Structure formats: C-alpha cells, structure tokens
Amino acid sequence: MRHLKYAQLMLGLSFSLILAFHSGANAQILEEVVVTAQKREQSLSDVGISVTAFSGQQMRALGVNSSQDIDNQTPGLIVSDYGGGVTTVFTIRGAGQLDFNDQQEGPVAVYIDGAYNSYLAGVGFNFYDLERVEVLRGSQGTLFGRNATAGLVHLISAKPTDENEGYVEFTAGEYGQIKGEGAISGPLSDTLKGRLSMYYEDTDGFIEIDNGPDTRDVGNYSGRAQLLFEPNDRLSIHVLGRWATDDTNADVYDVRSGVTDVGGITGLPGDGFIKNVDSATHFDYCTNVFPGFGTVPGTPVLGATDCYGGVNNDGPYRAETDFNTFFERDHFGVTGNIEYETDFGTITSITDWQDFRKRYNEDSDSTAQTLFHFFQDMDSNQFSQELRLAGEAEQLRWVVGGYYLNIDSNGRTGVEATGSLGVGLDNLWELETTTYAVFSQVEYDFNDAFTGIVGLRWTEDEKDFALNPRCTFLPALGGLNSTDCLIFAPQIQGTGLAKTRRTEGDWSGNIELDWRMNDDTLVYGKISRGHKAGGFNGVIISFFDANEITYGSETPLTYELGYKSEYFDGKAGVSASVFFSDYEGFQTFSQRGPSLIVFNTDAEILGSEIELTLAPAEGWEFLFGLSLLDAEIQDFAGAGGVSNRQMPNAPDVSFNALGRYEWAAFGGRMTAQIDMNYVDDRPLNAVNDPAIRDASYTVANANVQWLSANDQWMLRLWVKNFTDEVYFPTAFDITGITGVTQHSVASPRWFGGTVGYSW
Numbered sequence: 001m002r003h004l005k006y007a008q009l010m011l012g013l014s015f016s017l018i019l020a021f022h023s024g025a026n027a028q029i030l031e032e033v034v035v036t037a038q039k040r041e042q043s044l045s046d047v048g049i050s051v052t053a054f055s056g057q058q059m060r061a062l063g064v065n066s067s068q069d070i071d072n073q074t075p076g077l078i079v080s081d082y083g084g085g086v087t088t089v090f091t092i093r094g095a096g097q098l099d100f101n102d103q104q105e106g107p108v109a110v111y112i113d114g115a116y117n118s119y120l121a122g123v124g125f126n127f128y129d130l131e132r133v134e135v136l137r138g139s140q141g142t143l144f145g146r147n148a149t150a151g152l153v154h155l156i157s158a159k160p161t162d163e164n165e166g167y168v169e170f171t172a173g174e175y176g177q178i179k180g181e182g183a184i185s186g187p188l189s190d191t192l193k194g195r196l197s198m199y200y201e202d203t204d205g206f207i208e209i210d211n212g213p214d215t216r217d218v219g220n221y222s223g224r225a226q227l228l229f230e231p232n233d234r235l236s237i238h239v240l241g242r243w244a245t246d247d248t249n250a251d252v253y254d255v256r257s258g259v260t261d262v263g264g265i266t267g268l269p270g271d272g273f274i275k276n277v278d279s280a281t282h283f284d285y286c287t288n289v290f291p292g293f294g295t296v297p298g299t300p301v302l303g304a305t306d307c308y309g310g311v312n313n314d315g316p317y318r319a320e321t322d323f324n325t326f327f328e329r330d331h332f333g334v335t336g337n338i339e340y341e342t343d344f345g346t347i348t349s350i351t352d353w354q355d356f357r358k359r360y361n362e363d364s365d366s367t368a369q370t371l372f373h374f375f376q377d378m379d380s381n382q383f384s385q386e387l388r389l390a391g392e393a394e395q396l397r398w399v400v401g402g403y404y405l406n407i408d409s410n411g412r413t414g415v416e417a418t419g420s421l422g423v424g425l426d427n428l429w430e431l432e433t434t435t436y437a438v439f440s441q442v443e444y445d446f447n448d449a450f451t452g453i454v455g456l457r458w459t460e461d462e463k464d465f466a467l468n469p470r471c472t473f474l475p476a477l478g479g480l481n482s483t484d485c486l487i488f489a490p491q492i493q494g495t496g497l498a499k500t501r502r503t504e505g506d507w508s509g510n511i512e513l514d515w516r517m518n519d520d521t522l523v524y525g526k527i528s529r530g531h532k533a534g535g536f537n538g539v540i541i542s543f544f545d546a547n548e549i550t551y552g553s554e555t556p557l558t559y560e561l562g563y564k565s566e567y568f569d570g571k572a573g574v575s576a577s578v579f580f581s582d583y584e585g586f587q588t589f590s591q592r593g594p595s596l597i598v599f600n601t602d603a604e605i606l607g608s609e610i611e612l613t614l615a616p617a618e619g620w621e622f623l624f625g626l627s628l629l630d631a632e633i634q635d636f637a638g639a640g641g642v643s644n645r646q647m648p649n650a651p652d653v654s655f656n657a658l659g660r661y662e663w664a665a666f667g668g669r670m671t672a673q674i675d676m677n678y679v680d681d682r683p684l685n686a687v688n689d690p691a692i693r694d695a696s697y698t699v700a701n702a703n704v705q706w707l708s709a710n711d712q713w714m715l716r717l718w719v720k721n722f723t724d725e726v727y728f729p730t731a732f733d734i735t736g737i738t739g740v741t742q743h744s745v746a747s748p749r750w751f752g753g754t755v756g757y758s759w
Contacts, residue, residue, distance in 0.1 A: 033058075035134050036156070038441075039143050039399060040390065045564050048453070048514050048524030050137040050577040050609055052077075052625075056130045056158060061660070062675065063701055063718055064133075067125045070153075072677045072699065073656050074135050075609040075625035078649045080729045081124070081744065086251070086327055086360050086376075088124035092137050093581065094605050094631030094650030095150035095556075098589040098685065099537075099596045102358070102378040102411050103431045103465070107532050107554070107587070109140065109148035112155050113240055115335050115352035116146075118382055118407050118433075122331050122356050123153075126222055126244070129183040129197035131158045137609060138579060139530030139558055141508025142455030145403060145437050149530035149556050157240065160193035160228040161185045166759055169714075173752025176204035177218075191231045197224040206748055207252055208318045211368060215249040215325065216747075234341040243332045250325030250362035253742035254316035254728070257282040257305050258691050258735040261639075264289045272639030274689035274733050276741060279303045286739050307739030310367040316726060316745035321363040322370050328359040345391025348401075355381045365738050372738055373416040380409035388439075395445040405435040428468040430499075431536065436460045441510075453512040453526075458505065461533035466499040467549070469538075504553060506531040521565040528558045532587065537597050552600045556583045573613045581605040588633055588686045589648070591733055602634040603647065623658040623675075627651075638687045645688045651680035651696075668708040676700040684731045691741045697727035699746075714756040724749040 033044045033053040044053055052074045054064060064070055067088050071077040078091040082100040089096050090108035097106035102121055110117045117123060127133070133155055140148040164186035171179040178201070185195035205217030222244040229237040256276045263270030266284050268277075277285070279302060286300035286307035301309040312319065333354040340347045358378045365371035388401025409432070414425035441455035512526035534552040560579040567573065586603035589596065607629040614622045631650035635642055658675035681696045683689070703718035730744040 033132060035132070036154070037134060037136050037140075039388070040397075045520075045522065045566060045573070045575075048512050048522065048526060048562060049140075050076075050560070050562060050575070050579075052135045052137075052611065053132055055132045059127055059130065059133065061671070061673065061705075062658070063703055063720065065127055067123055067127070067153075069127070070133060070135065072701070073623065073625060073658060073675065075611060075627040075654065075656065076137050076607070076629075077135055078651075078654075078679070078729075080649060082730055085124040085246075086329070086358070087120045089120065090123070090151075090153055091649040092135070092151035093579070093607055094629050094647040095581075095583075095586075096649055097587075098648055099598050101413065101537075101596060102376065102380075103409060103429060103536060104598070105147050105532075105535070107147060107150040109144055109146070109152045110155075111144065111152065112242075112333075113157055113335050114337060114350045114386075115333075116144075116384055116405065117354065118147075118405075119331075119354075119356050119380065121329065121358050121378065122354075125155065126199050126201065126220060127155075128181040128199040128222065129158045129195075129224065131156045137577075138560060138581075139508065139510075139528045139556055141528065141530040142439055142441050142457050142510050143399070145439065145457055145508070146405070146435055146459055146461070147532050149532045149554060157224060157226070158183065158185070158195065158197070159238070160195040160226050162187060162193065164759075167756060168758075169754055169756035171752055171754040173203075174750050175206050175214075176202070177750075177752060178202050188227075191229060193228045193230075195224075195226040195228075199223070205249065206317060206750075207745070209249075209252065210318070210320045212321050212324050213249055215252055215319075217248045219247045221245050236337075236339045238337040238339075240335045240337075241333070242335075244330070246327065246329040248327045250327045250360055251744060252319040252321060252325075252363060252366040253732075254319075254745055255305055255312050255366050255738075255740040255742055256691070258733065258739065258741035259285040259289070260733075260735045262289065273687070274639075274691045274735055274741065276691045282307075282739065290739055291736055305740060306365065306367065306369075306371070308369055308371060310365070310369045310371070312367055316728075316743070317748060319366045320368040321366065322368050323363060323373070325362050326359065327361075328357075330357045331355070345389050348386075348388050348390065350384075350386040352384045353381070354383075364734065364742065365740070366742070372734065374414075375416065376411070376413045378409060378411035380407065380411075382407040397443040398441070400440040401438070403435070403437040403439070405433070407431075407433040409433075424471065426470045427538075428470065429538075430464075430466045432464045434462045435533075449516050451514040451516070453510065453514065456507065456509040458507050459531060459533070460505040461503070463502045463533070463535060464499055465502070465536040465549075467536075467538045500536070500549065502534060502536070502550060504533055506533075506553060506555065517565075520567070522563070524560075524562045524564075526558075526560050526562075528560070530554075530556045530558070534587075534600075535598065548597060548599070551587060551598045552585050554583060554585045554587045554600065556581045556586075558582075571615045575611045576608065577610075578608045579606070586633065588636070590638060590686050601636060603632060604634060605629065605631040605647070605650075607631070619662045621658075621660045621662075623656075625656040627654045629653075633686055636686060639689065640687075645686055646683055648683050648685055651682040653680040654678060666706060668706055668713075671705045671707070672703075673705075674700065674702045679727075684728075685733075689733065692731045692733060694728045694731070697725050698723070699725050699727075712758055714754070714758075716754040716756075718752055718754065720750040721747060722749055 037047050071079040080089045087100040110123045136152040140152045166184035168182035181199045183197040199222040201220045203218035205214035207216045224242045226240045261268045283302045290307045305312040336351040338349040361375040364374045384405040386403045390399040410430045416424045437459040439457035443453045508531040510528040515523040532554045538549045558581040562577040564575045583603040585600040610626045612624040631647035632644045636645045655678045660673040662671045678698045685692045701720045705716040728743040732742045
C-alpha cells in the first residue's frame, strides 16, 4: 500500500507538470545536447534513459569545476567526499558505495572517453576542457556492463578540431585560490589533428589547523594530450594521454562527543545506536562503559570532547593535529579509440591503460593528542579492451561486442601504533580482478511510432584476494612487529589470509518499448536487470570472522516509465521518469568499531525524477529538477533489531533550480545567474544511527558574467554557497576507540573571479 500511494503521487506530479507546459509563452531556444548514452550519437530527447547531460559551455555557466559540483543540478545524484577528495563516491537513486577501502568498486560506473575507471580514489576529477558530462540513471548493464547497477557518469573530452583554436582561463578566489587552465587545438597536417589541455590549481584550504598547515587545500597539476588521425572517410584513430598529480594535506574532521549506546549509560535506553550526547552523559560513558585500548595518553574529563580529555569546540572549520598529514596521488592513462567503417557496419576498438598511485596519512582524531593516525596506500594498474561492431538497416540498428578488463592492485592500510591504542595495524593486501564479457543490443522500428529494444550481456568475473594483517607495538609493549595479533580477527591473524579466489558469471540486460507520440514527444517503458560482482572485505581493521571476508553479487531488477517532450519550438521541455528497483543481494555497508564491512541484503527503491526547462521570454532561462525517493534496505539486522532501514545518502526529496538572464551591455552580453540545490535529511550509514546523519541543507550559488561581442573575452564574478550553509556529506563512528563521531564538512562560502580569452 505504501508503494502504491507513492507511485500514484509520482505519476500525478509528473504528468501535472507536463500538462502545465501547454500554457507556455515566448522563449529563447535552450541548447541541445547530443549524448552517447547508447554508444552512438543521439539527441538527449531521443534516448529512452533518464539522463542529465552538461555541455562544456553549460558547465562553465553553472560553475561546475569538478566531480563534486555536478550533483548541484542533477536530480537523483549525490556526490560524497571521503578524506577531502581522497575518495569520491557517486550515489544515484539511493545506491552507492560507502566503503572507502581502495579495493572496492562502486555501483555507479565511471567512464572517461569510453573507458571504464575502476578507482574510487581516482574519480575526484577537475573538469577542464570537456565536451560534455553525461549522468545516466538506472542500470546500464547491457552496453556498459560491470558496476553500472545504479547508473553511469561519463566524461567526454573536447576533441581535436579542424581549425586552429584555443582558450585560456585564470581564476583567483578566497583561501588563496589560484587556478589556470587552457587548451590549444588544430590541424598538424591534412590527416592529423592535435589538442593539448592543461590545468593547475593551488588553494590554501578552508580548515584552519592551529599547529600546522591549513587543510582541504588543493595542489593539482593535470594535463591531456590528443592526436586524431583520419587518413580517409572510413578510418579514425584517436589516441589520448592524460595525467594528474595531487600533493596536499590530508583531511581533518569535526569531532563530536559520541557514545555507542549498548547499555549501562545513565539516561539512555541501551538500544545499540550511536548518539551524540551532552558532556555529562559522555563522561558517564567514558568512565563506565568505554572499552579503552592500550596505553592511554589521558583520562576522561567532564566537558572533554573525547574519552582521553581532549577538547575540540572550535567549530567545523578549525581543528588541531599532532603531525603534518599528507595526501599524494598520481594518475596516468592512455586511451586509443579506433573506428573503421565497413560495408556491413562500424568496427570500434577502445584500448585503455591506467596507472594509479596513492599515499594518504591523516590524524583521524583531529586533535593535538596522539590518538588515532590512519594511513592508506595503493599501487595499481588496469588494462581494458572493448571491441564492438555496430550497423543499421532501414528499420534495424544493432551492436555486438566483447570486453576484457584486468586490474592488478596492492596496498597497505591501517593505524599507526600511537599512544591511545598501543598497538598499530599494518594490513597488506593484494587484489587482481579479471573480467570477460560479451554483449549485444538490437533496436527495431515496428513503424514510425514504436521502437523495440532488447539487450543482453554476459559477464565473467574472477577475483584473487590476499590479506596479511600485521600488528606493531609501542616500545612500552615490546616494540615488536607481529602477525599474531589475536584480538583482531583471530581466524585470519598469524598466517594471514591465503589467496582466495572468487569466480562468478551472470547476465544483465534490458527490454524497452519506445513510443514516439509525435516529433517532440517520447514515451518509454523498460525493464532492466543489472549485475555487480561480489568482492572482499578486510583491508583496514578486521573485527570480524574469516567467513565475512567475502560478500556476494547484487542484481537489481528495475521497472521504469519515462516521458520526454519539447514545447513551443524547443522553448520549453520536460523529462520525467517513475521507477521501481527490486534488489537481490544489495551490497550494503556497516561499520563495526573501526572495521568497515560490506554485506548482502535485499532492498527496494521507488522513486521519480523530473527535469523542466523553460525560456518564457527573450533572455530568460530556467531549469528545475526534482528527485523523490523511497529507498529501503530490507530486514537489516543491527542496532535496534531487525527492521527496514532508509538507504544511506537517499534523501526522500532533493530539488534543484536555476534562473539566468542575459542582456546586451558594454558592447557585449551580460548574464546574471542564481542556482540552488536542496537535499533532505538522510542517514549516512545503513544502520541509521542518529549521530551518523546529516540534516537537510540548501546550497545556493550566483555569478555575473560579461562576454564580448565576438565571444573571445569573458569576465566572471562568482560566489559559491553564498548563504554559507554548513553541512556534512560524510560521517564516521569511532566511539569505541576515542569516544567521538567524525564529520567531514563541505566547503563554506567562497568568492572569486575568472577571466578568459578564446580564439
């Protein structure tokens, strides 16, 4: 009954908004975006997928500079940072990957120029010199395959051009921000074109550290070099090399007094949930219930933030540390795309190689005391090869292909032996992933109005994992290195976990019917099945049994009804979808003390997305987006017993809006723009702990821009988060280690200006 009423609400809201557009007025034409959501170029309005796409020009106008910005105007998308950008997680329609361990892959696949990027720690991109970004909602398992059960984010670089062109942009802003980017493109010969793009950003950071350098800083160099060889009308060879390097300070957190309510705390019910409490209740917890570890550098003090006497009450933008943290990341890659037109179809080969390295060390307790130092290192490389053949006849379009992927990773993750624990954890791990897949999709036009689409993909996944948990001790405890640390997962300590292999094969696919009501209106209905392979836990701290090392695959079955239409010669438009996803083996996440555990349970998601565009008069443009979700993990066993829980990062309501006005001024054109994004309150973990939750927030941005009459010069003044909203996209629990919860704060209000020149 709950789902039925919700569906009725979604349908009623969607179609009432659609009908409202029939009373529109004069409008200027909004920019049409061409997408490759089905691996061929199509108008956005012709694709039976819930898609939000931004062109490079639109991203500049919106102030979208990085991966963290694209959720501002994308219904159903939440972007979360772990460690201030060390890991970036995309959540679409309530499904995301909350375990930030480096061996994990998310259910939102990330593609760069047609090639899959497996690294959670390698998707915090700077957006520079892009042709467009596409966000596809819902399972994309047929054409994009593995790890696209929730959706897809695809970045497409601006390509080499037939004519000489280029641009440069310089930005200066608060917190010492200096940023520059540019590109130069053009022909090198009659058959060869090239493009070189560069990006640099340096920012002091917005979190002040009393006894060290400020953090949430930026220190990034990125570049991209391309060659496009077209010797004739049939053959195209496109080679793209890219690199990025980061050298900054690690993250710190806003820490709050917290308890694990397991009983014995005065005034609390003992329900097992994690709570933020007043100082008296926290002192009671620290003195009577708190477990404590090793050698303690301090004792509980009434009014202290943690259980060791530390005080942190300076707010979310100020902290202390006991050592200089660091974050270093290097990401290199080469992609080769070959297209050859034959008499029977187009052969496409996409070959990609990536090398990824990361070093990270943070003061997790974010105090001047020596309590909890966390480190995370990884070296990895991946190689992928896709080969496909696509063709079409009078009423038929088809594609068939094969795919291969190999990821070879190793790393170290753990906690240094410091004063609080007395014992450090140094876990070595190795993971090799090999994937093979074959796929096909066929589209058939029954007549001018109806088109049927059927797609099928079979994927074989093989994963080899090895874990060697080790302990190190402070000199007071012997100062020895040991693999026999029996308090941590005695089933796998000592000899380590022998290399474990997980092999599985499964299918994904879709059935779709498109109804072209007229030249401007598309209605589609589809059923899709996704597949995301299982994997392994056990990289940070192993407070669990050996049989919990492995978790299984997830397979959502999604039913979706969508509507896309344009009105008044493209001056108004609407895109709406209603969907229901039934997950078998949903890969959810929980935290057991310091251990991070992914495990399987069932889940259901009912929701809708609506996007509206309107140009009511010359010079005016408006964009609106709405996402409604009812996303639940079924029969979750945890604090509070067995019950259904709201999915993490799945707000019931999120809403975005933008207004923009353009007029002639100073020999060119002026624009004034304001945009906002509202996100409802939501849990940040699967347990739905009261302390691990973020309140609703509204972020608003504004800019004023002047563009010369010949479109060459650009001046822009901008402000992000101009209401200075304080919100926390990520939070963690370490109440059993230091007696606090950790909250990662988003950026405060930020002013700046940008000047650009293009030719």
